[in-house]
Structures are given as C-alpha cells and as structure tokens.
Amino acid sequence: AQSVTQPDIHITVSEGASLELRCNYSYGATPYLFWYVQSPGQGLQLLLKYFSGDTLVQGIKGFEAEFKRSQSSFNLRKPSVHWSDAAEYFCAVGGGSQGNLIFGKGTKLSVKP
Amino acid sequence: NAGVMQNPRHLVRRRGQEARLRCSPMKGHSHVYWYRQLPEEGLKFMVYLQKENIIDESGMPKERFSAEFPKEGPSILRIQQVVRGDSAAYFCASSPRAGGYQETQYFGPGTRLLVL
Numbered sequence: 001a002q003s004v005t006q007p008d009i010h011i012t013v014s015e016g017a018s019l020e021l022r023c024n025y026s027y028g029a030t031p032y033l034f035w036y037v038q039s040p041g042q043g044l045q046l047l048l049k050y051f052s053g054d055t056l057v058q059g060i061k062g063f064e065a066e067f068k069r070s071q072s073s074f075n076l077r078k079p080s081v082h083w084s085d086a087a088e089y090f091c092a093v094g095g096g097s098q099g100n101l102i103f104g105k106g107t108k109l110s111v112k113p
Numbered sequence: 114n115a116g117v118m119q120n121p122r123h124l125v126r127r128r129g130q131e132a133r134l135r136c137s138p139m140k141g142h143s144h145v146y147w148y149r150q151l152p153e154e155g156l157k158f159m160v161y162l163q164k165e166n167i168i169d170e171s172g173m174p175k176e177r178f179s180a181e182f183p184k185e186g187p188s189i190l191r192i193q194q195v196v197r198g199d200s201a202a203y204f205c206a207s208s209p210r211a212g213g214y215q216e217t218q219y220f221g222p223g224t225r226l227l228v229l
Contacts, residue, residue: 044206046218
C-alpha cells in the first residue's frame with residue numbers, strides 16, 4: 001500500500017540556519033510527490049511538486065526538494081530559514097486512482113530568533 | 114480571484130446532532146476533494162466529486178457520512194449523528210479539471226468540527 005513517512009515530528013532551527021525536512025514514500029510506480037505548508041489555523045499551500053524530469057525541484061519561498069528514487073525519499077530543503085517559515089510541513093504522494101493525495105503526518109517547524 | 118472557501122470555519126455540535134460543512138471551489142474549478150485531519154495526524158482522503166457525481170468515495174466512513182456537489186452551489190459534506198471521534202479539521206480542495214496529480218489541488222482554510 002502507498003504510504004508516506006515523515007520521521008521528524010518536530011524540528012527547531014535557528015533563524016538563518018539551513019533546513020532539511022525528511023520524507024520517505026512507499027509507492028509501486030513512478031510517484032507524484034508534493035510538499036505542502038500549513039500555517040496555524042490555515043489551509044495547505046503547495047510549496048512544490050515533482051512529476052518527472054529533473055530530480056531537483058524548485059518551489060516557492062526559496063524551498064527546494066530532491067527526489068532520490070534509490071532511497072525512496074523526497075526531502076525538502078531551504079538554505080536559510082526565516083522566522084515566517086515556522087509552520088507545519090506535509091509531504092504527500094499521489095496515490096489514489098483519481099488523483100487523491102496520501103499525506104504524511106507532518107513535521108512541525110519552529111524557528112528560534 | 115477568491116480561493117477555496119469553506120464555511121463555517123468552526124462548528125460545535127453535541128453528540129447525535131448533524132454537521133453540514135460547505136465548500137465553494139475556486140472559480141472555474143469543477144473538481145472537489147474532501148480530506149479529514151485528526152489531531153496529530155496528516156490529512157486523510159475522504160471523497161472526490163465532480164459536479165453532480167461522486168467519483169471516488171473510498172475514504173468515506175461507511176455510515177453517517179455523505180457528500181454531494183450539486184450543479185449549482187457549494188459541495189456539502191454531511192455528518193449525521195456526530196460522535197466525539199468525528200472531531201477533526203475537514204479540508205476541501207479543488208482543481209480545475211480531471212488530470213490526476215498533474216492538476217494542483219488548492220486547499221481551503223478548513224472547518225474545525227468539535228463534538229461535545
């Protein structure tokens with residue numbers, strides 16, 4: 001069965017430091033992969049997505065993610081974190097027959113001044 | 114261009130009552146997905162609808178839950194005889210057309226349902 005694992009429930013980084021959020025997926029075919037961000041009390045905003053081609057994907061707000069098929073991973077990175085990046089981040093794989101998404105449990109990011 | 118609208122944003126119900134959650138997709142979007150987020154969990158797919166059709170309801174609980182997306186008006190997720198375990202955030206997402214994952218899903222702000 002398709003699944004997404006985000007091993008880190010909560011991460012704290014200092015403002016200006018680099019960030020990497022981990023995501024591992026289980027999927028039988030070529031995966032369609034997504035990262036979403038959710039601010040408190042808000043809906044989800046798409047950061048980036050991977051369908052095919054270049055394995056390094058650029059997204060909004062300075063985020064990027066790298067697809068590694070051999071490791072079944074799609075980790076999210078940002079070189080320098082801003083306080084406004086504090087939020088919850090969800091990795092998702094397109095797993096359903098009709099385009100519905102399968103989400104990981106999320107990683108909550110806190111940013112220290 | 115308004116985004117996906119959901120109302121109410123917060124809903125409190127007592128056990129046994131009915132909850133009706135509404136979702137207005139983005140303008141020009143005719144595909145709607147409903148997801149449920151339980152506390153400390155990721156979002157779980159519930160149902161996928163197009164106008165007047167349920168395409169995939171594999172994630173819907175077998176009883177008490179129903180969804181519709183009429184020709185006119187918002188999509189409605191209806192929960193009858195709510196129980197405490199229904200307390201969750203319910204998110205709606207819309208996309209402009211069928212295309213599986215190629216079409217980005219745009220999410221609304223969610224409805225937080227609390228069952229007392």
